[in-house]
Amino acid sequence: MKPINVGIIGLGVVGGGTAxxxxxxxxxxxxxxGRDVRVTMVSRRDIAKxxxxxxTDDTITITTDAAEIVNHPDIDxxxxxxxxxxxxxxxxxxxxxxxxxxxxxxxxxxAEHGNEIFAAAAAKNVMVMFEAAVxxxxxxxxxxxxxxxxxxxxWIAGIINGTxxxxxxxxxxxxxxxxxxxxxxxxKGYAEADPTFDIEGHDAGHKITIMSSVAFGVPLDFSKCYxxxxxxxxxxxxxxAEELGYRVKLLGITRRREDGVELRVHxxxxxxxxxIANVDGxxxxxxxxxxxxxxxxxxxxxxxxxPTASSVVAxxxxxxxxxxxxxxxxxxxxxxxxxHVQTLPAIxxxxxxxxxxxxxxxxxxxxVLAAVTSMLAQHSISVEALIQKAxxxxxxxxxxxxHSALERDMKEAIxxxxxxxxxxxxxxxxxxxxxxx
Amino acid sequence: MKPINVGIIGLGVVGGGTAxxxxxxxxxxxxxxGRDVRVTMVSRRDIAKxxxxxxTDDTITITTDAAEIVNHPDIDxxxxxxxxxxxxxxxxxxxxxxxxxxxxxxxxxxAEHGNEIFAAAAAKNVMVMFEAAVxxxxxxxxxxxxxxxxxxxxWIAGIINGTxxxxxxxxxxxxxxxxxxxxxxxxKGYAEADPTFDIEGHDAGHKITIMSSVAFGVPLDFSKCYxxxxxxxxxxxxxxAEELGYRVKLLGITRRREDGVELRVHxxxxxxxxxIANVDGxxxxxxxxxxxxxxxxxxxxxxxxxPTASSVVAxxxxxxxxxxxxxxxxxxxxxxxxxHVQTLPAIxxxxxxxxxxxxxxxxxxxxVLAAVTSMLAQHSISVEALIQKAxxxxxxxxxxxxHSALERDMKEAIxxxxxxxxxxxxxxxxxxxxxxx
Numbered sequence: 001m002k003p004i005n006v007g008i009i010g011l012g013v014v015g016g017g018t019a020x021x022x023x024x025x026x027x028x029x030x031x032x033x034g035r036d037v038r039v040t041m042v043s044r045r046d047i048a049k050x051x052x053x054x055x056t057d058d059t060i061t062i063t064t065d066a067a068e069i070v071n072h073p074d075i076d077x078x079x080x081x082x083x084x085x086x087x088x089x090x091x092x093x094x095x096x097x098x099x100x101x102x103x104x105x106x107x108x109x110x111a112e113h114g115n116e117i118f119a120a121a122a123a124k125n126v127m128v129m130f131e132a133a134v135x136x137x138x139x140x141x142x143x144x145x146x147x148x149x150x151x152x153x154x155w156i157a158g159i160i161n162g163t164x165x166x167x168x169x170x171x172x173x174x175x176x177x178x179x180x181x182x183x184x185x186x187x188k189g190y191a192e193a194d195p196t197f198d199i200e201g202h203d204a205g206h207k208i209t210i211m212s213s214v215a216f217g218v219p220l221d222f223s224k225c226y227x228x229x230x231x232x233x234x235x236x237x238x239x240x241a242e243e244l245g246y247r248v249k250l251l252g253i254t255r256r257r258e259d260g261v262e263l264r265v266h267x268x269x270x271x272x273x274x275x276i277a278n279v280d281g282x283x284x285x286x287x288x289x290x291x292x293x294x295x296x297x298x299x300x301x302x303x304x305x306x307p308t309a310s311s312v313v314a315x316x317x318x319x320x321x322x323x324x325x326x327x328x329x330x331x332x333x334x335x336x337x338x339x340h341v342q343t344l345p346a347i348x349x350x351x352x353x354x355x356x357x358x359x360x361x362x363x364x365x366x367x368v369l370a371a372v373t374s375m376l377a378q379h380s381i382s383v384e385a386l387i388q389k390a391x392x393x394x395x396x397x398x399x400x401x402x403h404s405a406l407e408r409d410m411k412e413a414i415x416x417x418x419x420x421x422x423x424x425x426x427x428x429x430x431x432x433x434x435x436x437x
Numbered sequence: 438m439k440p441i442n443v444g445i446i447g448l449g450v451v452g453g454g455t456a457x458x459x460x461x462x463x464x465x466x467x468x469x470x471g472r473d474v475r476v477t478m479v480s481r482r483d484i485a486k487x488x489x490x491x492x493t494d495d496t497i498t499i500t501t502d503a504a505e506i507v508n509h510p511d512i513d514x515x516x517x518x519x520x521x522x523x524x525x526x527x528x529x530x531x532x533x534x535x536x537x538x539x540x541x542x543x544x545x546x547x548a549e550h551g552n553e554i555f556a557a558a559a560a561k562n563v564m565v566m567f568e569a570a571v572x573x574x575x576x577x578x579x580x581x582x583x584x585x586x587x588x589x590x591x592w593i594a595g596i597i598n599g600t601x602x603x604x605x606x607x608x609x610x611x612x613x614x615x616x617x618x619x620x621x622x623x624x625k626g627y628a629e630a631d632p633t634f635d636i637e638g639h640d641a642g643h644k645i646t647i648m649s650s651v652a653f654g655v656p657l658d659f660s661k662c663y664x665x666x667x668x669x670x671x672x673x674x675x676x677x678a679e680e681l682g683y684r685v686k687l688l689g690i691t692r693r694r695e696d697g698v699e700l701r702v703h704x705x706x707x708x709x710x711x712x713i714a715n716v717d718g719x720x721x722x723x724x725x726x727x728x729x730x731x732x733x734x735x736x737x738x739x740x741x742x743x744p745t746a747s748s749v750v751a752x753x754x755x756x757x758x759x760x761x762x763x764x765x766x767x768x769x770x771x772x773x774x775x776x777h778v779q780t781l782p783a784i785x786x787x788x789x790x791x792x793x794x795x796x797x798x799x800x801x802x803x804x805v806l807a808a809v810t811s812m813l814a815q816h817s818i819s820v821e822a823l824i825q826k827a828x829x830x831x832x833x834x835x836x837x838x839x840h841s842a843l844e845r846d847m848k849e850a851i852x853x854x855x856x857x858x859x860x861x862x863x864x865x866x867x868x869x870x871x872x873x874x
Contacts, residue, residue: 001765021587021729028589031654031777034765131584137730139584147568147576150458150750152465217468275712275736292458293574293747296737299712300730310730313587321766328438328471329758329766340468 003036004320007069009091010082011042011062014105014132016053017309018079019060022316029313033320037313041069070095077319079312080104089113096120096128101323103315105132105308107206114210114220118333125327129315134207135160135284137307138300139314144214144288145335151290153215155255157268157433160207162282162302163191163198164230164250168267169280172242177235190282200229201250201265208252211286212263216256216344217336224346228266237359237428240399241269244385246357246432247277253433260345262352269357269401269432276435287435295435350408355384355432357401360417361425364396368422372398375420379413381405395424401432440473441757444506446528447519448479448499451542451569453490454746455516456497459753466750470757478506507532514756516749517541526550533557533565538760540752542569542745544643551647551657555770562764566752571644572597572721574744575737576751581651581725582772588727590652592692594705594870597644599719599739600628600635601667601687605704606717609679614672627719637666638687638702645689648723649700653693653781654773661783665703674796674865677836678706681822683794683869684714690870697782699789706794706838706869712736713872724872732872787845792821792869794838797854798862801833805859809835812857816850818842832861838869 006022008015019039022029030036040059043066044050050062063069070078070091078095080102082088088109095102097120104110110117110130121128131141135158144153159165163185170181182199185191197203205225213220230250238248246269255262270277275297279285284302289295301307322330334341362368373383385401402410414427443459445452456476459466467473477496480503481487487499500506507515507528515532517539519525525546532539534557541547547554547567558565568578572595581590596602600622607618619636622628634640642662650657667687675685683706692699707714712734716722721739726732738744759767771778799805810820822838839847851864 017729025587025589025729029587031773032586032769034769034774034777138733139580142579142584143576146755147579147751148747149469149754150462150466150747152462275715278712278715290747292454292462292743292750294738294744296575296735298733298735300733306729307731310585310587310727313729314584317586318583321768325762325766329762331758332469332471336468337471340471 001035003038004076004323005040005074006037006077006079006316007041007072007075008039008079008081009043009066009069010080010088011044011050011053012081013305014308014312015042015079015081017305018312019054021306021309021313029317033317035320037316037320041072041075043069066091067094070098070100075100076323077101077103077316080106085109085112092117093120096124096126099124099126101127101319103129103312103319105130105312107133107203107210111206111209111220111222114213118338121333122327122338127319127322127330128333129319130210131315132308132311134210135286136300136302136304137310138284138286138298138302139311140211140286140298141214143298144211145331148288148290148293148296149335151292153256154289154291155253156208156211156215156286156288157251157253157435158208158211158284158286159249159276159279160252160284160286160302161198161204161250162284163195164204165279166190166282167199168230168238168248168250171235172238172247175235175239178231178233199231201227204250204252204265208254208263208265212254212261214335215254216261217334217341218261218344219341221346224263226264226266226349230267233267237430240359240387241357243387244401245272246270247272248430249277251433257347260347262347264349264352267430269430271434274435350411352407353404354407355402355404355434356410357430357432358399358414359428360398360423362396362398363422363424364390364394365422368396369398371420371422372417375416376402376413379409381409381413438472440475441513441760442477442511443474443514443516443753444478444509444512445476445516445518446480446503446506447517447525448481448487448490449518450742451745451749452479452516452518454742455749456491458743458746458750466754470754472757474753474757478509478512480506503528504531507537508535512537513760514538514540514753516753517543522546522549529554530557533561533563536561536563538564538756540566540749540756542567542749544570544640544647548643548646548657548659551650555775558770559764559775564756564759564767565770566756567647568752569745569748571647572723573737573739573741574747575721575723575735575739576748577648577723577735578651580735581648582768585725585727585730585733586772588729590693591726591728592690593645593648593652593723593725594688594690594872595645595648595721595723596686596713596716597689597721597723597739598635598641598687599721600632601641602716603627603719604636605667605675605685605687608672609675609684612672612676615668615670636668638664641687641689641702645691645700645702649691649698651772652691653698654771654778655698655781656778661700663701663703663786667704670704674867677796677824678794680824681838682709683707684709685867686714688870694784697784699784701786701789704867706867708871711872787848789844790841791844792839792841792871793847794867794869795836795851796865797835797860799833799835800859800861801827801831802859805833806835808857808859809854812853813839813850816846818846818850
């Protein structure tokens with residue numbers, strides 16, 4: 001069979017990894033596929049940098065113009081690694097219009113414009129694959145779309161942002177503050193100079209949006225995702241959580257309920273004895289609860305040149321096998337047949353149920369605890385665990401772990417508690433997920 | 438598109454689960470697949486028991502004769518759940534000869550006769566799928582064959598026998614002895630009346646043999662698998678391991694080396710801080726080390742009616758999509774093109790390198806430790822950690838953890854140590870794997 005020609009647009013860290021994987025494992029890939037796959041064109045604005053990555057391989061054409069690749073008649077598969085939603089979107093749509101198959105690692109593009117892209121791809125009968133967009137080297141999209149396809153998936157919860165997980169792991173193990181660990185992460189290259197996208201939950205939000213869609217067969221809609229990051233987390237909350245037997249992780253969570261779909265990213269307490277509570281550093285892990293299989297966990301490196309390239313190339317191999325297939329022979333873009341992808345109501349964060357961690361700063365005098373717990377009781381919220389400690393300045397801290405409650409009730413109770421004149425600062429509230437099956 | 442007709446031969450726990458999944462999730466499956474899948478025939482020797490499982494569904498024909506199903510012109514896919522290697526093998530080969538696709542959960546059949554079965558299937562251009570044969574509901578075969586296909590896989594290590602893992606978990610947490618926990622496991626239905634197959638490593642051996650083949654593209658050959666079970670493990674070794682910072686797990690391990698393939702099952706010490714060391718009870722987990730992605734871990738239920746059925750049905754869906762495809766559009770049986778599946782030398786257990794845990798029973802007098810450690814040094818084996826304890830009866834126990842050594846050297850050193858007249862019992866030897874990347 002004739003070789004498959006791949007063009008990479010946006011040749012950077014992952015693109016270089018993709019070229020490396022296809023070159024170094026060419027024999028192993030041919031053994032698997034029964035045909036050769038080769039990178040024949042790459043693009044990057046800065047041609048010197050592209051040359052640096054590609055080296056002396058003169059079988060690869062380097063161009064500054066991505067359009068040259070998506071319009072080239074010899075290219076079978078376009079790998080989009082430009083990032084963002086402007087040029088990347090234009091190029092992906094142009095590649096599709098030209099009848100080319102697409103592999104992308106661009107979570108933002110899919111989470112925000114995926115429906116449009118998949119509709120265009122369906123019209124041209126081409127594949128658009130995106131394993132590398134979620135959790136780097138972990139084959140979680142394949143597991144959700146295929147491996148667990150016998151199931152109704154109930155919920156997904158994932159550590160899907162390595163930067164945040166590194167920061168939280170360091171805050172816990174070293175007792176450091178957020179700002180110090182962020183600087184360390186930046187020095188190590190685990191965090192960007194502007195870390196907003198990672199630490200405020202946008203990146204995790206894009207990824208959980210994509211997983212939600214392939215798990216439940218709902219259109220991609222990042223605007224429905226509730227986002228709460230880790231930048232305001234204090235070291236003391238991580239330590240209190242630890243005392244109570246919990247770890248704090250930034251989780252992307254999505255859940256199918258009878259009345260709609262939850263889609264949210266926020267710091268979350270998890271019992272220490274759960275495997276996912278012990279996923280540290282830049283590693284990723286995704287828990288999936290499905291009706292027939294129960295809970296599975298999928299763990300591995302969530303970023304990096306070669307792990308991400310591993311997913312890009314796996315997608316390329318899937319496309320190669322089915323390059324001459326009909327649509328019904330392929331797994332649908334969002335795992336469900338396009339006409340069965342249906343919008344479900346987005347559930348507001350106020351309508352979720354969760355357990356809650358609260359930290360109150362109060363004056364150190366009798367009666368505060370009674371007032372607080374009676375306020376909780378008035379909102380039907382019961383207490384599972386409680387720590388009270390005197391601090392400096394004649395203040396006390398009360399840390400409360402509640403049983404499951406409706407978030408709306410919780411927030412109302414907190415508003416009342418903050419009205420107490422013995423409560424001197426805003427209440428810190430974090431959510432807790434037990435993950436007990 | 439017309440519905441796909443499935444026949445289940447050997448309707449038992451997993452078969453009942455398969456029928457249940459296809460029935461209860463019929464809508465979700467049609468949403469995914471764009472066509473219906475239905476069980477139309479089932480077989481079991483005891484027809485009353487089959488009737489009990491199927492209930493009042495009169496769209497399903499029940500027969501005592503599996504051959505009736507594999508020869509029936511309306512059956513598209515045969516699900517083989519008879520088990521064993523006699524009738525099951527005949528029926529699978531007959532189904533293939535009749536041009537039917539096959540899904541099987543029969544690890545023994547594949548590990549021992551897989552090459553013959555796949556050759557027959559290739560000749561008739563039918564698919565034979567076996568996700569359920571390894572690690573129950575975890576989609577590990579799909580991850581190895583497809584999700585990680587960009588990689589050269591280097592090694593796999595898995596907790597792939599739930600019975601053994603339950604026993605080891607209980608021995609550790611309760612400090613109980615093997616025999617007592619086995620009885621408990623039997624009472625709970627986690628262990629068979631005759632538990633040999635599980636506790637002596639045969640079951641794990643079949644599974645690691647299959648994973649080895651799809652990871653490295655080598656023919657299936659269970660006879661090359663080294664087997665060492667858990668029935669002779671003493672509670673005290675689990676406690677000593679704990680003291681040293683390790684957990685004991687029954688692992689299936691396979692590794693590709695320049696000079697061949699390691700394939701082995703044995704109890705193994707793992708550092709407590711590794712995720713896989715914390716996989717307890719009947720759960721399974723498979724660690725995969727691959728050259729590009731690094732380490733991934735795949736965790737979930739390794740047995741049970743519905744988890745196993747989840748994998749059976751995922752295979753059915755894969756077959757449905759590609760039922761009219763050509764061979765080159767499919768993932769090859771053992772992940773590599775049949776003419777690229779090549780035998781590699783089987784590496785003897787004596788030629789592996791590992792760290793070792795040794796427990797010596799000695800007389801309680803000066804000089805023993807010096808004699809023992811000098812014996813190790815003579816065989817170039819260095820000591821990483823050591824515990825010495827006096828026991829009753831004027832004896833002492835010495836527990837040693839070594840650095841990496843060749844097993845042949847280790848065994849020679851042990852033979853010399855056992856020759857010392859102050860060493861009063863055979864030396865207990867266990868292997869340790871650090872799994873540090």
